[in-house]
Amino acid sequence: MPPKQDRLLRIGVLGCGPIAQAAHFESCTKARNATLYAICDVADDLRDRMAATHAPARSYADYAAMLADPDLEAVIIATSDAFHVPAARMALAAGKHVLCEKPLATSVEEAESLRGVAGRLVLQVGHMKRYDAGLQAAKAFAETEMDAMVALKAWYCDSTHRYPMTDAVQPLMVTSSQARKPAENPKADLDRYYMLAHGSHLVDTARFFGGEIEAVSARLLNRAGIRTWFVDVTFANGVLGHLDLTVAVRMDWHEGFQIYGENGSILAKTYNPWYYKTSEVDIFHESDGTTRRVLGADGHFYRRQVEGFADTVLTGQRTGGADLEDGIASVRAMVAIAQSARNRGETVRLADVTGPL
């Protein structure tokens, strides 16, 4: 591991659930420029167990009390989607920087309510794939050598075999009956849940490369227990786009994208994130007829995301993380896709959508 820097961003993690246990506690502990200063959860048994394992300096049952700690500098919001915006609002009001898990919000209005709240504080959204070295290499090529982008296809297909895969590599999850859950079960409506949980990653990847999405036309087929959304995307810059969100394919995890450009093409295969394996991204350079692929030995996107966030807070440097406007645009895109799918593929402009997913 790279050595710890002298100046470490003191981060508090809100929520000791699965994503904190699998990603954020370790990421803060390993990050070269951050420290796991505090953890917070209403569930006493869970919080005490996590405090014993990860040894933060402080452990809080009450979020307001954590935010009142003058030594705390930033918060990672690792709670259910429904709590993201209220928790972000409280942290910003207390003067703390925020890295909020994705999706930023579950409605357009909720997401947009954060505009103007952050002031000089950093607010990022946890689209951690932006810190995959393969995607970063593709982005660098797309912005320099490739010139005009013509077409982008991206796919995110969860696998029926994902749990044996993740159980094999993640820590054994600790649960608690005291954990705070939203009033409405997020999995009560699976069309909505899959879009928020998985579609958010797909949309962000599309936007990361293709830029702003202007309109979508989506069809959803739910057959044999498989949901497939096929989405025609109109990017503001005229690039032709197509997205495929499928939950769940009867095969291995299947995620990636391809891009055709004026002076080259990109073909990417992304792994289930819990393998911490950098995407295999083949970049074809038209100039010399060669294909190159970055190894990306460090595939810990979650730790790299924390380091990027901390760099932005500590040095003001922009590291490519998703910001508030990215988070809002992503919510708009998901709402538009859901609306279009309900109306048999009618074209929906993102600027026109309102309401929840």
Ligand SMILES: NC(=O)c1ccc[n+]([C@@H]2O[C@H](COP(=O)([O-])OP(=O)(O)OC[C@H]3O[C@@H](n4cnc5c(N)ncnc54)[C@H](O)[C@@H]3O)[C@@H](O)[C@H]2O)c1
């Ligand atoms: N980026 C990724 O790859 C990825 C992967 C999985 C989950 N996620 C996201 O992570 C988020 C959290 O997922 P999870 O499954 O860990 O959630 P969870 O609901 O299982 O756990 C959240 C924990 O936060 C605690 N909590 C909630 N509100 C609190 C409050 N106000 N004060 C104190 N404690 C509070 C709960 O008690 C609970 O223990 C979701 O938004 C999800 O979309 C992201």
